[in-house]
Amino acid sequence: MERETLEERLDPNPPKKLRRGPWTPQLLVATVGGIGYLRPASGTWASAAAIGAGLVLHGIGHVWLLLAATLLATAAGFWACGRVLEDRPGEDPSEVVIDEVAGQWLALLFPSAGFWLMGLDSWHFPYPGWVAAFVFFRLFDIWKPWIIGRADRRADGPGIMLDDLFAGLFAGVATMIAAGIAHGVFM
Numbered sequence: 008m009e010r011e012t013l014e015e016r017l018d019p020n021p022p023k024k025l026r027r028g029p030w031t032p033q034l035l036v037a038t039v040g041g042i043g044y045l046r047p048a049s050g051t052w053a054s055a056a057a058i059g060a061g062l063v064l065h066g067i068g069h070v071w072l073l074l075a076a077t078l079l080a081t082a083a084g085f086w087a088c089g090r091v092l093e094d095r096p097g098e099d100p101s102e103v104v105i106d107e108v109a110g111q112w113l114a115l116l117f118p119s120a121g122f123w124l125m126g127l128d129s130w131h132f133p134y135p136g137w138v139a140a141f142v143f144f145r146l147f148d149i150w151k152p153w154i155i156g157r158a159d160r161r162a163d164g165p166g167i168m169l170d171d172l173f174a175g176l177f178a179g180v181a182t183m184i185a186a187g188i189a190h191g192v193f194m
Contacts, residue, residue: 036087043102053104057111077112088164097162106171113175143178
């Protein structure tokens with residue numbers, strides 16, 4: 008039995024949480040195997056797990072395996088979010104974190120492609136690239152400027168995925184701009 012937090016007891020309309028079971032395929036995908044139930048900040052936990060998995064994917068198959076995984080996570084995320092939330096319109100439970108994984112991998116694709124184009128060994132992924140992708144993704148995912156916020160306000164399954172994909176796109180571009188500045192000015 009989960010303990011209720013003080014905020015949940017005081018909130019007259021508390022957000023509904025996804026139950027932990029039964030473990031249907033769509034619930035497993037939406038919560039990324041249960042990572043979405045980690046507290047606090049389930050989205051940050053999912054992004055951190057995505058960085059670790061993304062580095063391994065890059066190591067095994069460079070940008071191409073990471074791209075395939077990103078496309079698969081995106082497609083699976085649209086499917087799972089639609090299924091898990093079909094009877095809960097307008098909700099975005101914090102347990103649904105497949106959107107963070109897809110968005111984080113999209114952000115990670117930018118430095119991954121850059122390292123591939125530079126001809127680096129696949130297991131060589133210098134830390135500023137993945138750290139910047141992580142920090143910028145979390146920034147844009149939390150801040151939600153412009154089109155990211157508009158997608159988030161859709162209040163449906165596709166909106167859940169789209170805001171994080173836009174955040175990943177913005178984060179990837181910001182990572183490459185930061186890399187250009189760092190290499191052009193500081194090195």
